[in-house]
Amino acid sequence: MSTLPTLFVSHGAPTLAIVDSPANRFLRELGKTLPRPKAILVASAHWESVGGPAVSVATRPETIHDFGGFPAALFAIQYPAPGTPDIAARAASLLSEAGIATAQSPTRGLDHGAWVPLSLMYPDAGIPVAQVSIVRGASPAQHERIGRALATLREEGVLVIGSGSLTHNLYEFRGQPIDVPAPEWVSSFGDWMKARLDASDLPALREYRTLAPHAERNHPTEEHLLPLYVAMGAAGENAKAERLHASYEYGILAMDVYAFK
Numbered sequence: 001m002s003t004l005p006t007l008f009v010s011h012g013a014p015t016l017a018i019v020d021s022p023a024n025r026f027l028r029e030l031g032k033t034l035p036r037p038k039a040i041l042v043a044s045a046h047w048e049s050v051g052g053p054a055v056s057v058a059t060r061p062e063t064i065h066d067f068g069g070f071p072a073a074l075f076a077i078q079y080p081a082p083g084t085p086d087i088a089a090r091a092a093s094l095l096s097e098a099g100i101a102t103a104q105s106p107t108r109g110l111d112h113g114a115w116v117p118l119s120l121m122y123p124d125a126g127i128p129v130a131q132v133s134i135v136r137g138a139s140p141a142q143h144e145r146i147g148r149a150l151a152t153l154r155e156e157g158v159l160v161i162g163s164g165s166l167t168h169n170l171y172e173f174r175g176q177p178i179d180v181p182a183p184e185w186v187s188s189f190g191d192w193m194k195a196r197l198d199a200s201d202l203p204a205l206r207e208y209r210t211l212a213p214h215a216e217r218n219h220p221t222e223e224h225l226l227p228l229y230v231a232m233g234a235a236g237e238n239a240k241a242e243r244l245h246a247s248y249e250y251g252i253l254a255m256d257v258y259a260f261k
Contacts, residue, residue, distance in 0.1 A: 005259040006154060006234045006259070007257065009161055009257050010164065010253070010257060011045075011164070012249050013249065015070060017074060018071070018073050023245065023247050027257075037157055042110075042161045042163055043143075043162045043231070044164075045163065045165070045224040045227055046066055047113070047133040052101040055088045055131070057092075058109065060083060061083045061109040063115055079110060081126070085130075088104070091150055114129060134226045140205065143226045144232060148236070151233070153234070162226075162232075164224035164226065166228075167254040168219060168225070168253065180250065180251040188214060189213055190246070192208075194256075205229075206229075231260055235261055239261060243256060244257045
């Protein structure tokens, strides 16, 4: 089996699952371009734990509709992928071996950070899926360490995905159309991140909040960017980033997708 890349996927708004857009169309093709994994492990912005990461060991994870005010069609979506307790337990073991205290959840389902992109990438829902949480208050470097502990999984047929959004300030949404151009404060942040990722400038990436232009405006809270660091770490030492897709939605959501390999 070919060694899989790791991915950072910007899932934007939940409507990504049902609204035609460049990002929607890209994700519909992405799964076809990758070797089919035996399992998927998603680090989602929408599962935060305290003190350390947690992994979901549910056998049949439910589809969690963790949002409100969206069309009924979104709430009707089910993503009935089986769980993968063995891979989840393996992930927990790898994290513990790295000195990272890890909890296990027997009931955690798939939040929209997982099922929205996966419903586009793998609509048959035939690949087992587990989630790993991000850690509230932990730094980018600490999330990179979480990813690094999971790096051997990509050699074992597991696709590790960090699911968040390259920019994510929903306070700036004013009802604008999906294809409105991005303002400079959004595009300059995305350009800075790409330049640093292209250069493998890990020290700057770890300190993005003080170095990147408009960092706090694009991320009033950090949870939607931290999955990028898990994906980056999970690719292992000396991994290179490749931007696979770039577009904007509603002017404020940079929908970049990166592979690390």
